[in-house]
Amino acid sequence: MPELPEVQTVVDGLNLKVKNRKIKDVWTDYFSDSYIGKDNIKNKKYFQKFKKEIIGQKILKAERRAKNIIIHLSGGKYILIHLKMSGHLIYGDYIFDKKKNEWRSEKGYFDREEIKKNPKILEMIDREPTRDPFNKFIHFVLVFENGKQLVMSDLRKFGSVKLIDERGLKELKEKLGPEPFDLSPKEFVELVRKKGKGRAKNILMKPEFIAGIGNIYSDEILWEVGVHPESNLQNLPDEKLKEILRVAKKILKASIDIGGDSMSDFRNIEGRKGKYQAKHNAYKLEGTLCKKKDCDGILEKKMIGQRVGRWCPVHQKKIKNYDIIIK
Ligand SMILES: [Zn+2]
Structure with a gap:
């Protein structure tokens, strides 16, 4: 599970890559019946609300509190992301496959079994990291006006995404122990x-x-x-x-x-x-x-x-x- 240094690495990356980017669209297939009625994009109804609120907003900055990623939006609200067991965020060029209802890296992915047999693939992954097979479990996507995407790859699907306001942010910060x-x-x-x-x-x-x-x-x-x-x-x-x-x-x-x-x-x-x-x-x-x-x-x-x-x-x-x- 990502801990303080990993979450800080993500936040530093967000501040480098998506600051001032305008959100054009948002997509997810995180839906789960056990989230019905909950404030989480895994709840279909909530996701519709979430979508309406964030489209057109600009990302002002990202910050970390404990293992939480807080993305500040121009409208005064915050996208709160917890990576849980296996989540991570990647910025790059992605395409949507309508037939399969999934997003994937423009260049596709290397195969895990192939990597074991052929260590040379590791060098290729080093040149094209988005093709790492650990990056292909995409369940949440922000599409930006510049045509690029921020995707959340989450093999085990325990990650959490929701929108909070000023009060929610204050409550979150207060209930956690000191940094x-x-x-x-x-x-x-x-x-x-x-x-x-x-x-x-x-x-x-x-x-x-x-x-x-x-x-x-x-x-x-x-x-x-x-x-x-x-x-x-x-x-x-x-x-x-x-x-x-x-x-x-x-x-x-x-x-x-x-x-x-x-x-x-x-x-x-x-x-x-x-x-x-x-x-x-x-x-x-x-x-x-x-x-x-x-x-x-x-x-x-x-x-x-x-x-x-x-x-x-x-x-x-x-x-x-x-x-x-x-x-
Ligand atoms: Zn010892």
């Missing part, structure tokens, strides 16, 4: 003392506690600071908490700088992969030797709360006084 980059060390310590009781991994992943950190970055942060994912965050001393915030900012920034993490199917606005998956020290590395200098631990994994956590049992071990494990 890591906005927190001072002192504020983070206070936040933990107030709301940080529970397993470190689960607390860091709670959107009401802190925004934007999910499965990948919680594993990476705890690995780097040497804290067991089941440690009670509230039992850690102030100095350790300050280190967690400092390392969290460092890791999130490092990932934004290289376009986010594409270990799963995340792609940027051009349809390209990010590069953070090559920097992992913990996520999906269970069974491998710990990369910490002079550490001979073999990484383990287990369910922690509702999520799978990975950690090194040697340097992320229990430390006297503060590492009280919550089972």
Whole structure:
């Protein structure tokens, strides 16, 4: 699932590519009966309203709050997009196939099986990223006056798109925890003392506690600071908490700088992969030797709360006084 760095990568891409573009048309096939009556474009009736409201509007800018993408429109409303499990947005040249009722990249897509057999195709994808087979699950399209499109590819169809007003935006911003980059060390310590009781991994992943950190970055942060994912965050001393915030900012920034993490199917606005998956020290590395200098631990994994956590049992071990494990 895209986390803070991936969503920031999308927002930066939007500000680069679709700022000041006028929306000429909008299309979706996201419809699902379980959304009847709901404020979401998956509800057919809602989509008709949504369409009327956004056609003719100009995109002023995009911003990120937690894992939400907020697109500011000239009429004073906002398109709110959540990528959920597998969504990403691509800007480019697309054509609509009336017969199949689907949008596709002008040049089509490479085949996933072919890629496995012929690694040369990867080089071709590098030149024409919109043809990456992970970019072909198009369920939402904004058509612009310049003839180009912004499409949302979403393999698992969990993504969410709706329109909100000023009040809706305020409510959204208020119900979420603070942004890591906005927190001072002192504020983070206070936040933990107030709301940080529970397993470190689960607390860091709670959107009401802190925004934007999910499965990948919680594993990476705890690995780097040497804290067991089941440690009670509230039992850690102030100095350790300050280190967690400092390392969290460092890791999130490092990932934004290289376009986010594409270990799963995340792609940027051009349809390209990010590069953070090559920097992992913990996520999906269970069974491998710990990369910490002079550490001979073999990484383990287990369910922690509702999520799978990975950690090194040697340097992320229990430390006297503060590492009280919550089972
Ligand atoms: Zn280790």
